Amino acid sequence: MSGILDSVDQRTQLVGQNRFELLLFRLGRHQLFAINVFKVKEVLKLPRLNAIPNSHPVVIGVANMRGQTVPVIDLSAAIGMRPTEITETAHMIVTEYNGTVQGFLVSDVERILNLDWSDVMPPPVTAGRAHYLTAITRLEDNRLVEIVDVEKVLAEVSPYTTEITPGLIEDEVLAIAQSCEVMVVDDSQTARDQVHSTLSNLGIQIYEAVNGTDALQQLRAFAEHTDGSLSDRFLMVITDAEMPEMDGYRLTTEIRADDRLKDLYIVLHTSLSGSFNHAMVEKVGCNDFLPKFESDRLAKLVKDRIKVVYNL
Missing domain, CATH: 2.40.50.180 (CheA-289, Domain 4)
Structure with a gap:
């Protein structure tokens, strides 16, 4: 070959x-x-x-x-x-x-x-x-x-853990997390389950979408019934890169072009190589990149975002 x-x-x-x-x-x-x-x-x-x-x-x-x-x-x-x-x-x-x-x-x-x-x-x-x-x-x-x-x-061959290391999340952050909302966008049910299970340990309200088109429709529907910026409601959108109908890069571009959604904090969550995705994060306007799948790293990203948003 x-x-x-x-x-x-x-x-x-x-x-x-x-x-x-x-x-x-x-x-x-x-x-x-x-x-x-x-x-x-x-x-x-x-x-x-x-x-x-x-x-x-x-x-x-x-x-x-x-x-x-x-x-x-x-x-x-x-x-x-x-x-x-x-x-x-x-x-x-x-x-x-x-x-x-x-x-x-x-x-x-x-x-x-x-x-x-x-x-x-x-x-x-x-x-x-x-x-x-x-x-x-x-x-x-x-x-x-x-x-x-x-x-x-791969998850079946090498089982993953969604547990978070005890003490990683401070009590004040955990208390705030229980009032936070996050959207997870991924075409893999396994990947969505991984994120959902980890963030559920923090008490976060999670919404799921199976691809970029689904996510964009949901976010626009939320915007219709939300006063103010949707970024005040959602802590972040965590999106895969590769998805049918609309990938995560295009989703990010569409969000940035919509005045009701453009301030959302977007995290690219993918199993593609880190060096490549850091470049793509900057190109399409994501806020951060998270490689799959590390429960502690995901929890820390959420913790750091909460500290920024709530001035902790």
């Missing part, structure tokens, strides 16, 4: 324009799936694997890549399908999520697809694998492409 991930700078220019690129791959003979190219570090033929005793059932081994040990997950098995048959077309997609590197075994890799987020829709509620999908789209030949909720897969 030499060259499939070239021109990263060119792809970077798509971000902020509600555009992105998917890496298409197959699980089994015919079914097409995808993940965002920005999560992918490398694509290569399945290398020799070493077994890991007592590992999760979907972790089929580890690969040694230039001195780095990379766990390899059978993605088909991880989302409830048949385990992948290892053939000459099998590939490993090396990804970086939430600061960790892992490989995904897939049956074959097809190509990169350039899309507008408006062409990507949430999966239908009747979809059998909707539990492990964040979105779907169709190719020119009408083939369905299912976008995998990798965050859910």
Whole structure:
């Protein structure tokens, strides 16, 4: 697959324009799936694997890549399908999520697809694998492409904690937090649950949206029934970057263009690389960036924001 991930700078220019690129791959003979190219570090033929005793059932081994040990997950098995048959077309997609590197075994890799987020829709509620999908789209030949909720897969392989370290939040901040409201925008149910569970420990009122379009509609509806600036009501909006219909960058741009919403404090919450997102935060007008998923770091960001707003 030499060259499939070239021109990263060119792809970077798509971000902020509600555009992105998917890496298409197959699980089994015919079914097409995808993940965002920005999560992918490398694509290569399945290398020799070493077994890991007592590992999760979907972790089929580890690969040694230039001195780095990379766990390899059978993605088909991880989302409830048949385990992948290892053939000459099998590939490993090396990804970086939430600061960790892992490989995904897939049956074959097809190509990169350039899309507008408006062409990507949430999966239908009747979809059998909707539990492990964040979105779907169709190719020119009408083939369905299912976008995998990798965050859910990784959360099941390596369970996360939403507990906050005792003593991290002072009593005066905690008392104020219980009257605060936050909107969480993410197409991954797992990601929304992570934030919701952590902030619930602080007693914060949480509203959820599944993508930028949903969030914008909700915020505008709130503005219609709120006296004064909506920023006086919401402590912050925490938004993912990659979402169907409208991504987090475009959402931020739309919020800044609306006089009723423009003063909202917006935090970009994503598993994409930190250095890239710090640049995008400045470009589109977010207030802060938070990598997924660290409960203490999320709690500290909320604490610091409360201290600023309430002059503590």
